Structure formats: C-alpha cells, structure tokens
Amino acid sequence: MKLETEALNKLPKERLSKKLFDSLPEYSCTNPTGVYPGKVWKRNLHASFWDWEGMKTTHAGEPPLWVLCEYVRSKPGHCRVECRVPVVVE
Secondary structure, three states, rough: OHHHHHHOOOEEEEEEEEHHHOOEOOOOOOOOOOOOOOEEEEEEEEEEEEEEEEEEOOOOOOOOEEEEEEEEEOOOEEEEEEEEEEEOOO
C-alpha cells in the first residue's frame, strides 16, 4: 500500500462532482474500446477480476483505489493513457 500511495501522490489531482464521477464508465479490468483523444474513464486499481456476483478485489476489506484515465494524443494517429487522482466533491 505504501508504494501505491507514493505513486498516486505523483499523479495530478482533478476535482469533480460525485455525479460526474458516478457517470464515468468503469474499466477496472480492461481497456475501453474506441480509442480517441479525450475519452475518459475510471479505474479501480484494487480490482482483480469479475464474477457473476460483481467485482471482486485482491484487497479484501480495503476501499477502491480510483484513478481517472484519459486517452490523449501522443502523435498523429496515436494515443497514450494519462491518469489523474479523482478528488470527488459534493
């Protein structure tokens, strides 16, 4: 957990409303299709796999560890993923 915290502290933060955060698609165990600049999603870094009952985590008892991910243009015709730490405000 210490390494995760240190890595997340290096990422930029982004404030967003709970409504906006909840509306973002979640891709915790996969990458979204349709790669284009500006596509944003949320990812739970504690997620490990899906089953019929919903998402299971490898960090039982720990809260989700969220990041916002976005496809950004890296060069013409290519995108890379940039991540930010969400700061959810009411």
